[in-house]
Amino acid sequence: MPLDANAPPSTGKAATARAVAISPPKFDRAEIMIVGTTPYVQHNFAAKAIAQIAETQREGSRSRKGKKREARDFEADWHAAMHISSEGWCGIPAPAFRNALISACRLVGFAMTRAKLSIFIEADGVDRDGYTPLVRIIGDPEPPGEPQPVRNESGVVDLRMRPVWLQWQCLLRLRWDADQFSAADVLNLLARAGMQVGIGEGRPDSPNSNGLGNGCWEVGR
16 A cells, blocks of 8 residues: 555544543623723823933933932923823723723632633723823812822932822723633622722722822722
């Protein structure tokens, strides 16, 4: 019998079927409105501040010698602290909501490492910086008032201007692994994150303090 040149080499063993142990990914989606119950305070690290730090580090030890300190424009700081999309609307970084959901998993005994792989927030746009995904915020920030004292990481007291939304809402577009969470799980997790974790400056889950209770929400009805 002639040999088939295209046939795979024989191993001398009969081929055996292998059972599929990994199921294909199954994701569900939902749009859920949340309504702020406490003020949301935003702090975007401004591009100007990043440029100034970069310039100081490039100049090294000579950077402070003979330099005149510029006058502080607090109103410009207020505007620079906002996350504004490439389309011109104000937004909240999408990872802030995702981080809040993951953090809330500690309250219900669900592994945060699994939650990181299982729940996501779909962005409405991108920050003017070109890479930060944003969720559109419904509401207007309060006009700039007096600068507020804050304490830097070094312990030095500084004055800052932060945009504040006293009334705000967001329509969140969530995507989750249906093998890990049910729709009811996601809804309850979002409610817990809004009541106990929060987002933005002064949130209950602040890593540097006990928070001021800012950035909390309830699930819209």
